[in-house]
Amino acid sequence: MAGIRDGDQSMATLLYDRLFPVVDHTVYRVFGRRESDHDDLIQSAFEQIVITLSRRSFARACSLRTWASTVTSHVALNALRSRRRERRVFDRTVDVRSDLGMATGDPERDVVARATIDRVRGELTAMRPDRAETVFLHDVLGHDLAEIALTTGVSIAAAQSRLVRGRRELHERLSKSALGDRP
Amino acid sequence: MTRDSVRAALDSWRAQGVPVDEARRERLRDSTVDQIREAMRTATAARRRRSWLTGALLAALIGVGTAIAVVGAASALDWRGRTAASTPTLRGEVFVRGGDAEAEVRRGNQRLGLEGEVLTLEAGDTVRAGPSAVVELGLPNSGQGTLDRHSELVVTRAFHSEQHFVLRHGGLAVSIPPDSPHRSLVVTTPQADVSVVGTVFVVRVLDEEATTVTEVVVERGRVRVMPRQGSELWLEAGDHWRSDRMGDSPEALPAEDGATTSGAAPSPEATKGMGGGSAAMANGRAHAARQAAMAASTLAEQNRIYRAALDARNSGDDAQAVSLLDTLIARFPSSPLRQEAEVERFRALARIGKTTEATRAARRYLSAYDMGFARDEAEMLALPSAQQNPPPPP
Numbered sequence: 001m002a003g004i005r006d007g008d009q010s011m012a013t014l015l016y017d018r019l020f021p022v023v024d025h026t027v028y029r030v031f032g033r034r035e036s037d038h039d040d041l042i043q044s045a046f047e048q049i050v051i052t053l054s055r056r057s058f059a060r061a062c063s064l065r066t067w068a069s070t071v072t073s074h075v076a077l078n079a080l081r082s083r084r085r086e087r088r089v090f091d092r093t094v095d096v097r098s099d100l101g102m103a104t105g106d107p108e109r110d111v112v113a114r115a116t117i118d119r120v121r122g123e124l125t126a127m128r129p130d131r132a133e134t135v136f137l138h139d140v141l142g143h144d145l146a147e148i149a150l151t152t153g154v155s156i157a158a159a160q161s162r163l164v165r166g167r168r169e170l171h172e173r174l175s176k177s178a179l180g181d182r183p
Numbered sequence: 184m185t186r187d188s189v190r191a192a193l194d195s196w197r198a199q200g201v202p203v204d205e206a207r208r209e210r211l212r213d214s215t216v217d218q219i220r221e222a223m224r225t226a227t228a229a230r231r232r233r234s235w236l237t238g239a240l241l242a243a244l245i246g247v248g249t250a251i252a253v254v255g256a257a258s259a260l261d262w263r264g265r266t267a268a269s270t271p272t273l274r275g276e277v278f279v280r281g282g283d284a285e286a287e288v289r290r291g292n293q294r295l296g297l298e299g300e301v302l303t304l305e306a307g308d309t310v311r312a313g314p315s316a317v318v319e320l321g322l323p324n325s326g327q328g329t330l331d332r333h334s335e336l337v338v339t340r341a342f343h344s345e346q347h348f349v350l351r352h353g354g355l356a357v358s359i360p361p362d363s364p365h366r367s368l369v370v371t372t373p374q375a376d377v378s379v380v381g382t383v384f385v386v387r388v389l390d391e392e393a394t395t396v397t398e399v400v401v402e403r404g405r406v407r408v409m410p411r412q413g414s415e416l417w418l419e420a421g422d423h424w425r426s427d428r429m430g431d432s433p434e435a436l437p438a439e440d441g442a443t444t445s446g447a448a449p450s451p452e453a454t455k456g457m458g459g460g461s462a463a464m465a466n467g468r469a470h471a472a473r474q475a476a477m478a479a480s481t482l483a484e485q486n487r488i489y490r491a492a493l494d495a496r497n498s499g500d501d502a503q504a505v506s507l508l509d510t511l512i513a514r515f516p517s518s519p520l521r522q523e524a525e526v527e528r529f530r531a532l533a534r535i536g537k538t539t540e541a542t543r544a545a546r547r548y549l550s551a552y553d554m555g556f557a558r559d560e561a562e563m564l565a566l567p568s569a570q571q572n573p574p575p576p577p
Contacts, residue, residue, distance in 0.1 A: 011220040047222045054226030116192040139193040
């Protein structure tokens with residue numbers, strides 16, 4: 001990290017090898033699939049990681065992988081939010097073959113589950129970004145509150161507040177959405 | 184949708200597997216690494232630019248701060264200087280210079296040599312001229328003084344508008360330009376106080392037999408002599424007065440040789456540079472004739488009242504002095520003695536303990552004569568702050 005901060009060019013390959021799985025994994029989790037701009041998002045995430053490391057925003061209080069996943073989540077959720085504004089997010093063709101990890105052997109159940117996750121994903125993009133990111137980092141990526149607090153630059157209490165409020169807001173949005181879907 | 188179903192959806196999302204895509208990883212390696220390098224270069228340049236800007240800003244702030252500090256310090260010094268200049272006890276307006284190794288200034292127990300040095304005189308200083316050279320005094324507003332050989336002078340007041348010296352022995356020649364602002368210069372000898380405004384004169388304390396004699400020679404302007412015994416008198420240009428001839432009228436000087444009637448002519452050093460003293464002294468006028476002329480006008484009456492007031496003062500009857508001065512001021516508000524009368528009045532009031540009236544009189548004096556010769560003394564009475572640090576008494 002000192003090499004990156006000092007502009008050591010040889011660190012680029014090392015950084016890529018170490019962080020690619022985390023970045024790729026996080027972008028995939030946000031979108032649920034590898035979209036056509038997946039590569040662009042990965043490169044954008046790496047760019048943001050380098051910038052934040054260079055600005056010494058990373059305080060070494062958490063692991064580099066956690067830091068990278070948080071930055072990547074921010075980039076990916078912003079992209080997802082942007083797409084939702086473009087009303088394209090739910091029109092994309094689902095690459096069922098890529099959802100191998102969720103296959104339960106029951107096609108009907110898998111489709112229902114995928115549809116529910118898509119609804120949750122869609123409502124997350126409509127929520128306040130800080131709450132949405134906290135819910136995603138905690139409930140989807142599995143980071144604990146201390147890591148989230150460190151990486152988002154708030155206190156643990158504030159992170160917990162965001163999580164609770166985010167879950168409540170998500171529930172309310174999904175409930176309203178379910179009522180609206182009824183005939 | 185229940186909370187449990189939301190939680191279940193999030194758990195499903197969390198449990199969603201992520202397929203490994205090594206081919207994509209290898210495909211993206213080169214371009215992403217290049218992009219990472221480019222981001223590193225950009226970030227490094229930006230950081231350096233920020234560091235340079237921060238350094239420049241800090242340097243500018245330090246420069247501005249230093250400039251402000253320098254200007255502030257200069258202003259403070261200037262203010263202190265002006266404060267010092269406006270404080271009578273600190274104002275050094277009288278200078279002394281001597282070329283003789285034996286010339287000296289005694290300041291307390293300290294001996295200050297004057298060989299080629301210029302020194303600011305303070306109240307309490309004693310100036311001694313050696314046997315081989317005179318000592319020059321620099322007075323405010325281009326005034327000059329010359330202390331003769333073997334002379335000793337004590338400075339009791341060294342204000343801008345008022346100087347008071349005690350001549351213990353020897354001679355002091357004083358030259359004050361007639362166009363200088365009105366002020367007071369008093370030379371005290373064992374026999375008299377010699378007060379002068381805009382004039383050239385010589386005062387001497389002569390050792391004669393077992394006693395001393397004060398001699399005053401006026402070259403230009405007017406000099407007021409207040410003998411220890413007897414009434415005061417005014418000497419005009421060319422007049423010559425000796426304390427051992429108190430009963431006589433002041434004598435006019437001979438026209439040709441410039442010698443005084445007492446035979447104690449000013450030394451060449453003492454009269455040097457005083458505007459052709461010998462010629463002026465040669466043009467003396469008859470004192471009796473002037474007295475007669477004054478008697479014919481109100482000036483004689485003014486002088487009489489004023490003299491009576493001073494007599495009352497000298498005899499310790501300050502209340503009578505105040506009364507006479509009030510009469511003089513009321514009857515002759517445009518009198519040339521008005522300023523002296525005002526000064527003597529607030530002095531007398533202060534002496535008899537009428538502080539409020541003295542303060543009021545001092546303020547009236549200050550308002551009427553803002554550059555008056557007794558301004559400092561009046562300020563001491565009128566301004567409470569000035570009383571915290573009064574000047575030494577004459």
